[in-house]
Amino acid sequence: MSLDRADDPDARTYEYKDRTLLWRMVKYLLAYRTLFIAVVIFTALDITINVWTPFVLMHAIDTDFPTGNIQVILLTALLYITLQVFSWLTTYGQEYLMALMGQRAIYDIRQELYMHIQDMSEDFHDHSSSGRIISRLTNDVDRMSELLSGGLISTFAQIFIIFVIGIVIFTVDSRLALASLAVVPVLLFTTLYFRKLLREAYRSTRKTISSVTANYAESISGAKVTKSFARERISAEIFDELNRADYNANVDAGKAQATFFPSIRFISGLGIAIVLLVGGALYIQDPLTITLGTIVLFLQFNDRFFRPILIIANFYTAVQSAFAGGERIFTILDSRPTIMDRPDAAPLPDIEGSIEFKINEFRYGDGPVVLHDFYLKIPPGETIALVGDTGAGKTTVVSLLNRFYEVKDGSIKIDGIDIRSVTQKSLHAKVGLVLQDPFLFMGTVKENIRYGRPGASDDEIITAVEAIGARRIFESLEKGFDTEVGERGSRLSEGERQLVSFARALLSDPKILVLDEATSSVDVYTEHAIQKGMRALLAGRTSIVIAHRLSTIVKADRIVVIEKGSIVETGTHAELMSRRGKYHSLYELQIKPRAIRASVQK
Secondary structure (H helix, E strand, O other): OOOOOOOHHHHOOOOOOOHHHHHHHHHHHHHOOOHHHHHHHHHHHHHHHHHHHHHHHHHHHHHHHHOOOOOHHHHHHHHHEEEEHHHHHHHHHHHHHHHHHHHHHHHHHHHHHHHHHOOOOHHHOOOOOOHHHHHHHHHHHHHHHHHHHHHHHHHHHHHHHHHHHHHHHHOOOOOHHHHHHHHHHHHHHHHHHHHHHHHHHHHHHHHHHHHHHHHHHHHHOOOHHHOOOOOOHHHHHHHHHHHHHHHHHHHHHHHHHHHHHHHHHHHHHHHHHHHHHHHHHHHHOOOOOOOHHHHHHHHHHHHHHHHHHHHHHHHHHHHHEEEEEEHHHHHHOOOOOOOOOOOOOOOOOOOOOOEEEEEEEEEEEOOOEEEEEEEEEEEEOOEEHHHOOOOOOHHHHHHOOOOOOOOEEEEEEEEOOOOOHHHHHHHHHHHEEOOOOOEEEEEOOOHHHHHOOOOOHHHHHHHHHHOOOOOHHHHOOOOOHOOOHHHHHHOOOHHHHHHHHHHHHHHHHOOEEEEEOOOOOOOOEEEEHHHHHHHHHHHOEEEEEEOOHHHOOOOOEEEEEEEEEEEEEEEEEHHHHOOOOHHHHHHHHHHHHHHHHHHHHO
């Protein structure tokens, strides 16, 4: 496996050897051994029938016809029909079971890929386009489906047929056998020539359709922004460029395919012509050394010999397409989360909620230093507010607490336990997080609130909503708590979406609560309603509140001011205002404009 990557970081793909891809795909089929064995049995029976049938025709021509006995000919005809019936049954069983086994394998691949993406660390999602990931879950898996749902095993069966027929024809007549196989070297050379051409062509189509899907996803999500800036025409031009690249890639693949198939058919036709020429010459020269039945047998076998080659050639493009898709899928499956539980990681036990940050230095990848000399102790039950300019490092602090990113130079401890020594699942269960841009899933308001605790009762949901002072707001919706929120909560206002995320966090009953700009999207009335319930929400919990709207955190137990990645001030609102430092400047910048606006309105 080569580690050469594509230039596009979102479309980076390892280059795998064909045998590596093939074996990994086969392993998904081998997971269903009973079905696999049944398919092998049906395939073996089908091959046996296909090899035996031409001998029945040879016997009819060389033995039955000369006797002139119609009953003997009738029995041979009945035998031939019986073989055809059995061939139909074995082919049906083979095709059905292959399709069943292939679809089960595809189901497993989709599940594994989905779960793997869920387990990937935050930096993976930071650097990966959602559209490209969706493309791999859909388009690339579909390409593999064509191969696994019958094509892979069928291809192996056709290869086996070729070898069996090759052995059989040499036992009948080596002269005609050599004549039949005369075009095989040409077939091999042609196939090898087109192999690389088709792989590159289909690899290109997988990348271009990924770009198209990514642009689709981005355009749909940003439709309002596009309209507000009148960017429809420019967006259409960008999409046209991506769409045309996909069109050109598929046309190139079509050209290669259109050249490959006729070439294989032409070479196969040459094989039949050679058998006719050599067989006819031998029969005319000495009829005693070869019979008409033998010539017909070889014509039948020649058809059966080259038909698998045509099937393989026809399926070869699907194989190359599936391999190109498989490369992209296995690239994700082979990538490892940057943050993983240690082998000896234990669940985080019940906690009181003390937090201790000792961060000497932190940066994202090879980027600039984001936090340095950041030392902070938070006792259980205290409400801490983090304030500072945009980019000061506030969100990074809570991201590190949730272990979305890893502290390498320093540590974060909860109740004296290093968070790197516990399982991530247990850590996230103890830390509730409300984001600035809340994400809601398709479903009702009630279902979204219940997301953190699937087993919560309706009464518990009502209690959580009342605690944040939002019951009246939700009950005033069209269908109350059963109102559908739409995709990403599009049917709710920003404030209503934020309230849902508040209730969801509260219902999960975390010991530590993080509010990251959680009131930035809430109007004044809604903010007032939240403030009434915030005391109940924060009571008994260790809370970290990030807010640009400083009026929301004046009652925090302690305010921590961050500037350029380190703490420059700490204290209560009154203490910090009296010092007339960084916090005083930030507060004055917000409060004075509001006071001026209020006086103007009066």
